[in-house]
Amino acid sequence: MARSSTRPTSRDVAHAAGVSQAAVSLVLGDKWRGRVSEATAERVRQAARALDYRPNLAARNLRLGRTRTVLLVVPALTTEFFAGVYTGAARVAAQHGFGVVLYPSPEGIGPARDPFASAQAALDGVLASSMAADALTAIRGDRLPLVMLDSDPTASPGAATVNLDIADGIRQVADHLLGLGHRRILHLAADVPSWTFEARARELTTRLAATPGTELSTARAPISIDGARTAAEAALTTPGPCPTAIVCDDDKLAAGAYKAARRLGLRVPDDISVTGLDDLALATALDPELTTVHLDAELFGERGMHALLAVLEGNEPTSGDIPVQLVLRGSTAPPRTHQG
Amino acid sequence: MARSSTRPTSRDVAHAAGVSQAAVSLVLGDKWRGRVSEATAERVRQAARALDYRPNLAARNLRLGRTRTVLLVVPALTTEFFAGVYTGAARVAAQHGFGVVLYPSPEGIGPARDPFASAQAALDGVLASSMAADALTAIRGDRLPLVMLDSDPTASPGAATVNLDIADGIRQVADHLLGLGHRRILHLAADVPSWTFEARARELTTRLAATPGTELSTARAPISIDGARTAAEAALTTPGPCPTAIVCDDDKLAAGAYKAARRLGLRVPDDISVTGLDDLALATALDPELTTVHLDAELFGERGMHALLAVLEGNEPTSGDIPVQLVLRGSTAPPRTHQG
DNA sequence: GAGCGGAAGTTATACGTAACACTCGGGGCG
DNA sequence: CGCCCCGAGTGTTACGTATAACTTCCGCTC
Structure with a gap:
């Protein structure tokens, strides 16, 4: 019987299903075609469900050497605009099994000006909007893959850039x-x-x-x-x-x-x-x-995240600015005739 | 010479400083008073700086069984209000060495309605604003410490609640x-x-x-x-x-x-x-x-995070609603005398 | 001079997972 | 009939860290 005080591990599941821990990992990792019989796989899945097993993310991250988590750096989060960027970026990230940690820029968050001290999570990459230069250099200090949002394309030679036009x-x-x-x-x-x-x-x-x-x-x-x-x-x-x-x-x-x-x-x-x-x-x-x-803030966030994910997979990010559109409403009119 | 292709580990630092890996951990973890001499400690710090060593968060999280990361669940992030809540919460979290992962509620983010699938990070606790019931139950499924924001105090018996008045x-x-x-x-x-x-x-x-x-x-x-x-x-x-x-x-x-x-x-x-x-x-x-x-959205976020951190340390969270204040501006005036 | 305690470390281990290398039996094929 | 391969697994290891347990040396006290 598994100890009920602590969260069940893959070994607990293995024991419950009468197989080895390795088999559990194969089945739950969806790598079992041709390695484990369908009947056994089903037994493992049942056991996992019965124990309400959730893999330990920290252990997985350590083992795999990556975290499927990226950092989004934005200027202080005061407007809806960056809320939209975040929403779009997080949506795309979620579709690819990634999580997004937010770092609103230096002002007002923490004593540490280092984004990585604030974002405790281990990271795979960074999506960074135009921001204070010090945060930027702190980021470049790490060798993480980086995609810049709304920034001077010529200023960040190493990094891909996604811009609104x-x-x-x-x-x-x-x-x-x-x-x-x-x-x-x-x-x-x-x-x-x-x-x-x-x-x-x-x-x-x-x-x-x-x-x-x-x-x-x-x-x-x-x-x-x-x-x-x-x-x-x-x-x-x-x-x-x-x-x-x-x-x-x-x-x-x-x-x-x-x-x-x-x-x-x-x-x-x-x-x-x-x-x-x-x-x-x-x-x-x-x-x-x-x-x-x-x-289109959400589209902006989506494109940025797509670019970052492409970089993480070793592909070339697609480039091209995102079009914008003037919306005519009531605040503009011809000037009064000033000298006639 | 350490392999330069991969990030340096504490063992690399130990080798460079001529000590054991355990000594590095003690020094960098600030647990060395009376266990390591000042001279050796300084040698270790120098080596760490020279190699630009950063501890592997995934490994630390696995070892310690906690992540110093909490999840903030908010309704779709459309207004400045929740941006303020996030800012306040993240500030307090950073002051205590915690990171904050954001989960804007079910609509629009990911295919998985489960906040924990979206937030890839391993978590220590959850700070959750009023939200759809399904997200709530998904959260309660886990046994994570939970503090509710702006919610019915009588509806969540197990969880502490922080409310604006x-x-x-x-x-x-x-x-x-x-x-x-x-x-x-x-x-x-x-x-x-x-x-x-x-x-x-x-x-x-x-x-x-x-x-x-x-x-x-x-x-x-x-x-x-x-x-x-x-x-x-x-x-x-x-x-x-x-x-x-x-x-x-x-x-x-x-x-x-x-x-x-x-x-x-x-x-x-x-x-x-x-x-x-x-x-x-x-x-x-x-x-x-x-x-x-x-x-005061930021104060709200700060109080919420304080409460969650208190719960994580096994203390009783302080309670009491946060006062709010009517601000008189120009949109209210006495009604026109309607029958006089 | 035996013994003790503390300083200054080191060795060893465990955390939970993924994956590599291996085993074992059975069936197809030459 | 011998060989090889394939299905269906299992044993083992490593990821990088923190810490408990151990060692060694030295100075002191009784």
């Missing part, structure tokens, strides 16, 4: 506003040192530069509604002609821009157009609803 | 609205079978019943802005006197209520007051800003 999203925004007739545009930029935000600024600048007679100004704000409101209010009250449209790096910043406009007595979109980027729930909660760039 | 929040909302003079109130309720939502309805009902002359109606909606808008619009256009205030189970529902009011030509708060619950970023993005009940 945000540059194209910015192009769509710029073309939309230019098409409506806007020429004086304010870029409300995230005050975060990250490749993805720098890329947005770069793309917007070059796109607007291609159309003569445009003026681009920039205001920087932390990614919070009130921070954005303050920055936008300051930018809109500087001397000189007022911009007719605000391009925001992010939907949260756009919400701040709405509040700034409201305080200044400007109406969206009649007096000023506003665009966002992300398409969070926030975007449709605003009045008027926000014209923004829809990012 | 949402009933008090609802009381504060009800008293605020009654104090303003509202008597016809619509409850926009989440259409989700969960203890926490049922408790809200119960509390609101009893609180209003204590004041004569009040009328409470209820509309149910899925937790999404558009779902809430539809439900609220239907409720507000039913024949009979229109409610003067809407109590929403959740800020997202409140955003839907705003949209419904706007479509019907009702102004918030002049024509109708609206309250939420959660205090998400959304609450201050709305115009007017939402009067809502502030929940």
Whole structure:
């Protein structure tokens, strides 16, 4: 009789089924075709079920030298966006029998800045979103397979990269506003040192530069509604002609821009157009609803995880940016005729 | 010379330092006072650093029979609220050398409905938020220590429970609205079978019943802005006197209520007051800003993790609900005098 | 000078699993 | 008739760690 105080092991199952532990391992590991008879296999399965046997993961991981667990590193988990990324990544991982451990980046989690101290689990690989450089180097210290999300492809030579085609999203925004007739545009930029935000600024600048007679100004704000409101209010009250449209790096910043406009007595979109980027729930909660760039966060997470799993199997990850789509809602309109 | 192809083990460190593997384990495990000389200990530390040795977590977990990893089960990770819970829980866990694996509830993750299949990691305990009953029973199947978040204390006899005092929040909302003079109130309720939502309805009902002359109606909606808008619009256009205030189970529902009011030509708060619950970023993005009940999600996660760690150490978890606070903003005002 | 206790280690073992190497009997085939 | 192969298993080992049990040496006390 097996000791009931502790969890049953494969040896307990073997004893109950009258076979050796090795046979149990073969049957439960589905490696028994041609090695164990169907009758014996069934006896083993019955015994396992009767004892409610669950393999000891730690022992299996030690034996196999891999853990079927990967780490997902994301910036502090404040928005729905990364919740979506996680959901997509975890779904794909689960389909392949992998688990996902989350590490929201350095700020605010643990005393140890090392992701691997925080994630106690033994890991097979890492999926890392754009993040602080120190966490990145800590990760590279280990030799784990790494796939980067939303990062400068040229900056991580060793690692595969999966990106949203945000540059194209910015192009769509710029073309939309230019098409409506806007020429004086304010870029409300995230005050975060990250490749993805720098890329947005770069793309917007070059796109607007291609159309003569445009003026681009920039205001920087932390990614919070009130921070954005303050920055936008300051930018809109500087001397000189007022911009007719605000391009925001992010939907949260756009919400701040709405509040700034409201305080200044400007109406969206009649007096000023506003665009966002992300398409969070926030975007449709605003009045008027926000014209923004829809990012498919779950698809992003799925693609990232597929790439990582490919790397883990020694294959080449498929590349190619994920398309994004401008969603026209009520926050953009032609500018008022300013001199006619 | 150690093989450079594979990660160094404690034996490699021992060899490099000229000691036994046991000595390495003692030194690195900080159990060497009086067992190893300071000079030898330093030699071991040097060797470990030189080889960039990291202990094999799987082996340690197997040896020790515990993993310093716990599972956090949350409803599908769609809101900032559970991001906050995770952040708080992970912070406390990290401070105690624990890691946290996330399992967002059944919908949408994996083919296996079993949380333990998805979370590949071997676990020491579970912190589980209110969730679908099937996931719950799967968890109880294992004999892991369990702490419940935001759940019926009487329903899980074996497990400790950590709750936000949402009933008090609802009381504060009800008293605020009654104090303003509202008597016809619509409850926009989440259409989700969960203890926490049922408790809200119960509390609101009893609180209003204590004041004569009040009328409470209820509309149910899925937790999404558009779902809430539809439900609220239907409720507000039913024949009979229109409610003067809407109590929403959740800020997202409140955003839907705003949209419904706007479509019907009702102004918030002049024509109708609206309250939420959660205090998400959304609450201050709305115009007017939402009067809502502030929940401290991170504190909630911290308390939950503290309770679980206490259970794991064989101590009694501290109990007591976490206080919540009504935040007055611009979405509530006295009703228009309806018959004067 | 015998004995004892403590410092400074070492040796050996177990944790639970997966898989390699082996055994044993029977049947097909040359 | 001898050989080989195949089905159906079993015995054994190793993964890397933590720790209990043991050894050795030395200084002290009685």
